[in-house]
Every structure is written in structure tokens, then in C-alpha cells.
Amino acid sequence: MTQLMTSVKPLPSQQPSVSPARKHVDVPAGLWLGCPDCGEMIYRKEMEANLHTCPRCRHHFRVSALQRVNMLVDTGTFEETDKRMTSSDPILFNARKSYKQQLLEAQKASGCGDAVITGKGFIKGRPMVLAAMDFFFLAGSMGSVVGEKITRAIELATAERVPLVIVSCSGGARMQESTASLMQMAKTSAALARLHKAGGLFVSVLADPTTGGTTASFAMLGDLIYAEPKAMIGFAGPRTIANTIKVELPEGFQRAEFLVEKGFVDRIVPRGELRSTLARAFDFFGR
Amino acid sequence: MNRGGRIGPPVVVCLPASSKEQTLAKRTRRSVKKTSATPSAASPSAKPAKSASGGPSKTASGSETPSGLGMGLAFEQPILKLEKQIQELLLLQETKGVDYNAEIKQMRDNLTALLKKTYDNLTAWETVQVARHPSRPQTRDYIDLMVKDFEELSGDRRHGDDKAMVTGTGRIGSHKIMLVGHCKGRDTREKIACNFGCAHPEGYRKALLKMQTAAKFGLPIVTLIDTPGAYPGLGSEERSVAEAIAVNLREMSVLPVPVVCIVIGEGGSGGALGIGVGDRLAMLQYAWYSVISPEGCSGILWKGSANAPDAAEALKLTSRHLRELGVIDEVIAEPLGGAHRNPRQAAVALERYIDRTLRELKSLDAEKLLDLRYQRLRRQGAGALVE
Numbered sequence: 001m002t003q004l005m006t007s008v009k010p011l012p013s014q015q016p017s018v019s020p021a022r023k024h025v026d027v028p029a030g031l032w033l034g035c036p037d038c039g040e041m042i043y044r045k046e047m048e049a050n051l052h053t054c055p056r057c058r059h060h061f062r063v064s065a066l067q068r069v070n071m072l073v074d075t076g077t078f079e080e081t082d083k084r085m086t087s088s089d090p091i092l093f094n095a096r097k098s099y100k101q102q103l104l105e106a107q108k109a110s111g112c113g114d115a116v117i118t119g120k121g122f123i124k125g126r127p128m129v130l131a132a133m134d135f136f137f138l139a140g141s142m143g144s145v146v147g148e149k150i151t152r153a154i155e156l157a158t159a160e161r162v163p164l165v166i167v168s169c170s171g172g173a174r175m176q177e178s179t180a181s182l183m184q185m186a187k188t189s190a191a192l193a194r195l196h197k198a199g200g201l202f203v204s205v206l207a208d209p210t211t212g213g214t215t216a217s218f219a220m221l222g223d224l225i226y227a228e229p230k231a232m233i234g235f236a237g238p239r240t241i242a243n244t245i246k247v248e249l250p251e252g253f254q255r256a257e258f259l260v261e262k263g264f265v266d267r268i269v270p271r272g273e274l275r276s277t278l279a280r281a282f283d284f285f286g287r
Numbered sequence: 288m289n290r291g292g293r294i295g296p297p298v299v300v301c302l303p304a305s306s307k308e309q310t311l312a313k314r315t316r317r318s319v320k321k322t323s324a325t326p327s328a329a330s331p332s333a334k335p336a337k338s339a340s341g342g343p344s345k346t347a348s349g350s351e352t353p354s355g356l357g358m359g360l361a362f363e364q365p366i367l368k369l370e371k372q373i374q375e376l377l378l379l380q381e382t383k384g385v386d387y388n389a390e391i392k393q394m395r396d397n398l399t400a401l402l403k404k405t406y407d408n409l410t411a412w413e414t415v416q417v418a419r420h421p422s423r424p425q426t427r428d429y430i431d432l433m434v435k436d437f438e439e440l441s442g443d444r445r446h447g448d449d450k451a452m453v454t455g456t457g458r459i460g461s462h463k464i465m466l467v468g469h470c471k472g473r474d475t476r477e478k479i480a481c482n483f484g485c486a487h488p489e490g491y492r493k494a495l496l497k498m499q500t501a502a503k504f505g506l507p508i509v510t511l512i513d514t515p516g517a518y519p520g521l522g523s524e525e526r527s528v529a530e531a532i533a534v535n536l537r538e539m540s541v542l543p544v545p546v547v548c549i550v551i552g553e554g555g556s557g558g559a560l561g562i563g564v565g566d567r568l569a570m571l572q573y574a575w576y577s578v579i580s581p582e583g584c585s586g587i588l589w590k591g592s593a594n595a596p597d598a599a600e601a602l603k604l605t606s607r608h609l610r611e612l613g614v615i616d617e618v619i620a621e622p623l624g625g626a627h628r629n630p631r632q633a634a635v636a637l638e639r640y641i642d643r644t645l646r647e648l649k650s651l652d653a654e655k656l657l658d659l660r661y662q663r664l665r666r667q668g669a670g671a672l673v674e
Binding site for chain 2: 082084085086087088089090091093094095096097143144145147148151173174175177178179180181182183184185186187189190191192193194196197212213215216217218219220221234235236240241244245247249250253254259262264
């Protein structure tokens with residue numbers, strides 16, 4: 001957890017300061033890796049130095065919540081909130097695997113209590129509240145803890161009258177907490193109604209993937225909605241859709257660019273431009 | 288793409304045809320009448336069995352599911368058999384002039400006991416099956432049975448009219464209300480027009496538009512939830528059903544009029560929640576409400592729907608569980624043997640709940656109402672937090 005306070009300058013040319021133990025599991029270990037998009041073999045250090053994007057084709061690799069915080073927030077300014085909040089496994093979910101066990105494993109692997117990191121800090125000197133979701137923690141799913149932490153982040157931004165940024169990266173509501181997870185969609189959205197009424201700015205940033213109950217609540221409620229290039233964004237998963245309607249899905253369906261075309265995302269913002277884009281938005285809409 | 292479009296929005300005219308509704312109403316009324324006279328006869332096995340001949344012995348062998356929509360749930364078979372036997376005995380008594388009253392009374396007592404025993408001990412999966420029973424009353428049945436002067440209002444004024452969602456004005460008890468509810472459809476034609484109760488974005492947008500109209504005129508809102516989930520398809524994603532649901536969640540939380548939400552059958556995830564944010568959330572006794580369907584959960588955990596019964600158990604999706612967990616405020620008791628055995632009685636229970644709850648909520652001013660609504664939502668999941 002201490003690494004949180006030691007974030008480096010998040011300029012594209014610099015390497016985020018993430019301790020080796022915190023490295024996410026997306027990318028196979030080793031010095032070199034194949035880019036899933038262009039197929040090129042790339043040097044891991046170079047990829048990491050490029051904010052976890054492919055130096056050749058700019059493919060955006062998934063990053064953990066901690067890496068996200070480090071690459072987004074001004075070095076040393078992030079104060080994490082509700083760091084220790086965890087789930088009690090309210091319905092003692094135990095089908096095939098015990099939820100308790102899954103939680104323990106995810107906590108151990110990520111060093112986080114649950115699938116979101118929240119807190120306040122600065123972006124290019126501008127104060128803001130940030131929530132960054134972590135796909136590597138049970139697919140970034142939203143249970144009671146994620147819902148509560150995000151709601152508190154929204155309330156904090158409302159109270160302190162600073163912009164709110166939520167970076168979504170989530171498979172949706174968490175199955176293992178059943179209806180309680182579902183209710184987090186309502187809770188976070190209701191909190192956003194209050195932020196909205198208070199005139200607060202909310203920038204929703206959608207990373208790959210943002211689906212299900214996350215999309216159908218706060219992720220789609222930003223005053224501004226940005227998406228990372230080619231991020232998968234939707235409600236139902238593509239497999240579910242294909243199974244239901246028995247047709248092949250069109251090329252690029254549910255990708256960020258598709259949503260821009262259909263009118264549901266304001267703009268595609270590559271990772272390297274996010275900090276400056278956010279800072280401009282804060283200045284323009286800020287009070 | 289075409290296919291999605293075809294399944295999608297307007298196409299067929301759905302329910303407004305009054306003749307169909309009347310038959311439906313008649314049918315429910317008929318079955319109600321019978322049930323009150325004889326606690327046995329469910330609408331399903333009403334007529335077919337007889338064709339003269341045959342005594343009880345022959346009936347006993349007829350344990351096949353009653354004709355029609357495959358209405359026999361597996362766990363209901365002994366009940367259906369007994370109901371059929373009573374029917375036949377009644378018929379025999381009528382045609383042959385023999386007095387079987389004592390036997391019939393005994394069998395009816397047995398039936399009541401069996402219904403009670405069966406329904407008191409339903410598993411989660413059996414509850415899901417009851418919630419999906421083909422004869423279970425749907426939103427339109429409740430409209431017929433408990434909403435006076437109902438006038439349907441169509442369309443989201445943006446894209447089209449989604450038949451999977453019905454909205455309109457009417458009166459429940461002494462209250463003028465705006466009613467919003469999912470529509471599943473009864474026969475094949477209706478079901479297809481309604482996408483089996485799976486609403487598209489325009490359904491959610493229609494619901495919100497009508498609710499905001501209600502709010503403008505200070506009318507309370509009643510939502511009846513009964514959906515397997517929002518429609519997963521191309522059109523649905525292109526017009527972003529996620530955005531439609533999200534906006535509903537946010538805006539319903541600040542509607543300055545009382546909002547009462549009741550799960551009457553299936554509460555399938557975000558598609559259910561999309562009209563489910565309010566001051567009160569209740570469930571009919573044998574409805575289910577969950578973040579994912581048992582089949583979907585089984586698909587994720589076991590790669591296939593075969594373990595849906597295990598998933599149903601694990602998801603704690605019954606009204607009893609959700610009341611214990613504090614997710615819902617009240618369980619509305621259903622008639623003995625489920626709402627499909629006595630739709631009228633179910634409607635009376637629903638009407639009473641709505642009337643009483645609206646009375647309560649109407650005593651609050653808008654500011655207090657919204658504050659309490661927010662606190663209610665704010666508590667959701669609090670029991671799961673370890674800090």
C-alpha cells in the first residue's frame with residue numbers, strides 16, 4: 001500500500017513506479033511479449049514506459065488500479081480513502097468456489113482490498129477525486145465495497161466541490177453478492193444525481209472492458225465520457241448477444257469507436273493524452 | 288443485423304386489442320370464481336380431462352401434464368393430479384347423480400394440505416419456476432384486475448414504442464397513479480412482440496418520460512417488475528440500453544413524487560432495476576430478484592445451465608432471503624399455491640399494499656421523501672462492509 005504515496009511523474013516518457021510485486025497478470029512474465037493487436041514482439045520495459053501501450057501500434061494494455069493512479073495523478077499527491085474496506089461475503093456465496101476464498105486470493109495477488117482504489121489528489125496541479133477500477137481483481141466487478149467506495153468518492157467530490165474522475169474497467173455487478181451488488185448501481189447513480197444537482201463535474205473514463213452493471217450505472221452518467229482506444233464497452237457481453245440473436249456481430253461492435261459513432265461516448269482519449277485532456281476539462285468546466 | 292431489427296422494436300401490434308384482454312380477464316375471473324367456490328380448481332386443468340367414461344382409477348394413470356402450454360411444473364404434479372381427480376369426481380357426481388360429497392371434501396382437504404406443504408417448502412429453483420409459470424398473472428392482468436380507468440400511453444418520443452414496457456395512467460384504490468411495468472406477453476404472438484419481457488432502450492426511455500410527466504403533475508408512480516433482463520441484441524447496444532438504464536437509476540432517485548416498486552414475477556438484473564428505484568421495494572412472495580439469472584450464473588460457474596438449481600440457491604434470490612438481507616421492504620403474500628391459482632386474490636393483495644404504501648408516502652413532503660429515498664439507497668450493501 002505504501003507505493004501509493006510514491007507515484008512518479010506520469011509523463012508518457014517515464015516509467016510508472018510500480019513495485020515488481022504489484023505487476024498485473026495480464027502480460028506473461030519475461031523480457032519480451034507479443035502485442036495482441038499487431039503481433040509484434042515488444043520489449044516489456046518499453047511497453048511499460050509507454051504507459052502500458054504498444055510502442056508500435058499503440059495497443060492499450062490493461063493496467064491495474066494502482067498503475068492507473070500512478071500514471072494519472074501528480075506524483076506524491078494521492079491520498080487514498082477507505083483503503084482497508086473489504087467485503088464480509090454477505091450471502092456466504094459458495095458455488096463451485098467459495099467467494100471468501102476468491103476474495104482472499106484476489107487481495108493477496110493485488111495488494112488491494114477490493115476492485116477499486118479511491119482517493120483525492122491532483123492532476124497537473126488541479127485538485128480532483130479519483131476512483132480507478134481494477135480488472136485484475138475479480139474482473140473489476142462491483143459488489144458492496146466497490147459501490148460504497150465509489151459512492152463515498154462521489155460524495156467527497158460533491159462536498160469538496162472538485163471534479164470527479166472515475167476510470168471504469170469492470171465486468172459489471174458482482175455475482176457473488178447478488179442483489180446487493182445490483183443495488184450498488186442504484187446507490188452510485190443516486191449519489192451522482194446529487195453531484196449533478198450541486199453542479200459538480202464528473203468525467204467518466206472507460207477502459208477496456210466496461211460492461212454490464214458498471215456501464216448501466218455511473219460509467220454512462222459522466223458529464224463527459226472519454227474512452228480509451230478500442231475499449232470494449234457495452235451492456236450485454238458479445239457472446240450473450242450472439243447466442244440470443246444468432247447472427248454474427250459486425251466488426252468493431254461494442255468498441256469505443258463504435259460508441260462514438262452511435263453517440264454514446266464524447267471522445268476517444270489515448271492514455272498518453274488523458275492527463276492533459278482532463279486538466280483542460282477541469283479548467284473549462286471548473287468553478 | 289436485420290434479424291436484430293426484426294426482433295426489435297415496433298413490428299406487431301401487441302396487446303391493446305380489447306377482445307384478447309377481455310378473454311384474459313374472463314379467464315382469470317372464471318378461475319377465480321371456481322377457486323373461491325372450490326379451493327381446488329386451478330385454471331389449467333379446467334376442462335379437458337373428462338370425455339365421459341373413466342372413473343378415478345383411469346384418472347390416476349393420467350399423470351401427464353395437462354394440455355396447453357405445458358403448465359405442469361414438475362414439483363406440482365401431485366397437486367395437479369389431485370386437482371384433476373376432484374374435477375372428475377365432481378363431474379361423475381353431476382352426470383351419474385351419485386353422492387361423492389364426503390370423498391370430495393376429503394380430497395379438497397388433502398389438496399389444501401398438499402398445497403401448503405409444497406409451497407411452504409419451495410426450493411429457490413422451484414420458486415423461480417413459479418415466478419415463470421405460464422399462467423402467472425402479468426402486468427397487464429394486474430392492470431385489468433386492479434387499475435381503474437387505465438389509459439395506456441405509448442412511445443419514448445425518440446425512437447419508438449417498446450411493447451415490453453407498458454406505461455399509462457389510472458387509479459389504484461383512491462390514488463391517481465402513473466403505472467409502469469414490464470410486459471411478457473401471453474400467447475406466442477404477444478410474446479414475440481414483447482420480446483418475452485426483455486425491454487430495449489426505448490422501453491426504459493418511455494418509462495422515464497412517463498414518470499417525469501407524472502412527477503410534473505404530482506402523481507405517484509407504481510412500477511411492476513417482471514423481466515428476465517434487458518434485451519441483449521444489436522439494436523439494444525447501438526441505442527445503449529446501458530445508458531438508458533443508468534439515466535433511469537439517476538433520475539428515478541430524484542423524482543419528487545412517491546415511487547413504489549414491486550417485483551411481481553422475475554427480477555432479472557439491470558433490466559429489472561431500470562424501473563426499480565423508489566421509496567419502497569416489495570416482492571410478491573414467489574417472485575425472484577437477482578443480479579443474474581440462475582442459468583446465467585450456472586453458465587459462468589459450471590459452463591452450462593444444468594446447475595441452475597444450485598445457482599438459484601447460492602444467489603439468495605427469493606423474497607424471504609431478500610427481506611432478511613434488507614434489500615426489500617416487504618413480502619406481499621400470494622394466495623395458497625401461488626398467484627397463478629388465484630390471480631384475483633393476488634391482485635387484491637397487491638392493490639392493498641400499494642394503496643396503504645402510497646397513503647404513507649403521500650404524507651411526506653417532497654424534500655423529506657427524497658431524503659429518505661436517498662438514505663434507503665445509501666444503506667444498500669452496508670451490512671457487507673468491513674472497515
